[in-house]
Amino acid sequence: MRVAIVGGGWAGIAAAIALAGKAELTLFEAGRALGGRARSIGRTDARGNALDNGQHILLGAYRETLGLMWKIGVAPEAHLKRLPLRIQDASGFCLALPRLPHPFHLLWGFLTARKTGLREKLHTARWMRTLRARRFAVPPEADGSVAQWLDAAGQNGVLRRRLWEPLCLAALNTPAGYASARVFARVVQESLGNSASGAADLLLPRGRLSDLLPDPAQEWLDARGVAVRLRERIHALRPQADRWRIVGRRGAETFDRVILAVAPWHLPPLLAELPRAVFPAPPRDAEPIATLYFDYPESIALPYPLLALDGAHGGWLADRGGGLLAAVLSGHGAWERLTDEDLAVALHDDICAWFPHPVALPPYRIIREKRATFSCRPRLVRCPQTLPWRGLFVAGDHTVPDYPATLESAVRSGRNSARLCLDAHSGLACG
Numbered sequence: 001m002r003v004a005i006v007g008g009g010w011a012g013i014a015a016a017i018a019l020a021g022k023a024e025l026t027l028f029e030a031g032r033a034l035g036g037r038a039r040s041i042g043r044t045d046a047r048g049n050a051l052d053n054g055q056h057i058l059l060g061a062y063r064e065t066l067g068l069m070w071k072i073g074v075a076p077e078a079h080l081k082r083l084p085l086r087i088q089d090a091s092g093f094c095l096a097l098p099r100l101p102h103p104f105h106l107l108w109g110f111l112t113a114r115k116t117g118l119r120e121k122l123h124t125a126r127w128m129r130t131l132r133a134r135r136f137a138v139p140p141e142a143d144g145s146v147a148q149w150l151d152a153a154g155q156n157g158v159l160r161r162r163l164w165e166p167l168c169l170a171a172l173n174t175p176a177g178y179a180s181a182r183v184f185a186r187v188v189q190e191s192l193g194n195s196a197s198g199a200a201d202l203l204l205p206r207g208r209l210s211d212l213l214p215d216p217a218q219e220w221l222d223a224r225g226v227a228v229r230l231r232e233r234i235h236a237l238r239p240q241a242d243r244w245r246i247v248g249r250r251g252a253e254t255f256d257r258v259i260l261a262v263a264p265w266h267l268p269p270l271l272a273e274l275p276r277a278v279f280p281a282p283p284r285d286a287e288p289i290a291t292l293y294f295d296y297p298e299s300i301a302l303p304y305p306l307l308a309l310d311g312a313h314g315g316w317l318a319d320r321g322g323g324l325l326a327a328v329l330s331g332h333g334a335w336e337r338l339t340d341e342d343l344a345v346a347l348h349d350d351i352c353a354w355f356p357h358p359v360a361l362p363p364y365r366i367i368r369e370k371r372a373t374f375s376c377r378p379r380l381v382r383c384p385q386t387l388p389w390r391g392l393f394v395a396g397d398h399t400v401p402d403y404p405a406t407l408e409s410a411v412r413s414g415r416n417s418a419r420l421c422l423d424a425h426s427g428l429a430c431g
């Protein structure tokens with residue numbers, strides 16, 4: 001069976017790894033390397049260290065992603081720094097989960113949180129208990145914004161501003177004012193509400209993002225005879241009897257099955273030549289992310305490798321070692337209207353709150369991803385992984401119901417698309 005995978009992001013990579021040895025496989029990637037929206041780029045910092053297209057943070061709950069790394073011989077602990085969850089900002093707020101069994105780590109974390117009163121802590125601990133009893137479920141018909149959900153739960157104090165809203169923005173890349181409560185509740189369940197040891201841990205890449213999966217995956221696939229064809233954008237997809245003609249740089253080629261593992265906004269053009277069929281379209285609205293890399297003097301180190309910024313633009317700050325700090329701004333906001341220089345100055349001011357002495361604005365690099373992820377809004381219907389044409393499947397972070405756009409949803413969708421593709425009965429008749 002000849003299978004084509006279009007798109008070499010984490011979803012396409014996961015699909016390829018699952019199918020290697022089970023099909024004659026070709027992976028087409030438009031870019032110069034695998035990795036898609038989670039990869040290292042050619043640009044370096046002032047000291048020559050490779051930069052990533054954006055600072056990525058994984059969670060201990062990313063079971064499929066960590067399993068995939070193991071599968072291709074990458075030991076996650078060698079490439080990821082594991083940190084117990086700690087949300088801390090310069091206002092003095094700090095919520096840290098100790099290494100205790102679930103749910104005592106949560107109880108301890110909430111009760112010892114700084115800059116919030118006992119009443120609010122107890123109220124939140126009770127709310128968490130109620131959520132747990134309901135298995136963190138928000139019924140689809142009751143899905144509204146995270147802001148409405150927090151209002152209804154009486155979460156209106158310090159924990160809302162310093163914990164829930166920043167967490168929502170970081171996890172869903174969508175502001176709480178219009179992010180889906182149902183998806184956020186699922187994220188809270190998988191991290192804070194998860195009884196598996198270390199599920200809420202934060203995992204920070206120690207070095208290049210591409211070393212976690214894309215580069216070793218390329219080697220692994222090469223060694224197994226998978227044709228990985230970089231710089232090959234697919235322009236069109238045409239049904240031909242029970243097979244597929246896919247049109248790229250080298251003309252048309254025929255495959256038995258095709259997995260489209262592209263970002264949601266790249267999917268419609270690929271389906272443009274197919275006979276009409278009705279199915280939920282991929283999400284159209286996107287949210288941006290900016291990553292600002294600051295090259296501070298090597299002596300600069302943060303009190304914890306990941307801190308929250310509490311200036312006008314919010315955001316997170318990761319310590320990449322050797323004085324290199326990465327500030328991340330997620331979702332639509334006023335920051336988008338600032339020039340690079342104004343944005344760097346504003347964030348440098350926020351960062352300086354962590355330094356004992358004034359420090360001059362260092363050299364910086366800014367990477368703005370205008371379409372970093374889909375906008376994770378209430379009642380968003382996901383594009384199905386099996387399309388209404390025989391032998392055509394979709395993978396990608398946007399396809400997993402009730403999950404935000406993350407590496408884990410990309411990997412999960414990729415593995416699932418491989419399973420569907422191997423199932424001879426998948427798909428309906430060609431339209």
Ligand SMILES: Cc1cc2nc3c(=O)[nH]c(=O)nc-3n(C[C@H](O)[C@H](O)[C@H](O)COP(=O)(O)OP(=O)(O)OC[C@H]3O[C@@H](n4cnc5c(N)ncnc54)[C@H](O)[C@@H]3O)c2cc1C
Pocket residue numbers: 006007008009010011012028029030031034035036037038053054055056057058232233234235261262263266270289290291369371372373395396397398405406407408410
């Ligand atoms: C700046 C930034 C920060 C992020 N931070 C985090 C984080 O901290 N934690 C987290 O879990 N997630 C994070 N994410 C989200 C995560 O990176 C994505 O959810 C994930 O990478 C999506 O993978 P994918 O394979 O579904 O899609 P993509 O990565 O978009 O892969 C699709 C691939 O298809 C290729 N392609 C498109 N069209 C064609 C075509 N016609 N022919 C051939 N190839 C094509 C593209 O070049 C691309 O390589 C972040 C994303 C960004 C941008």
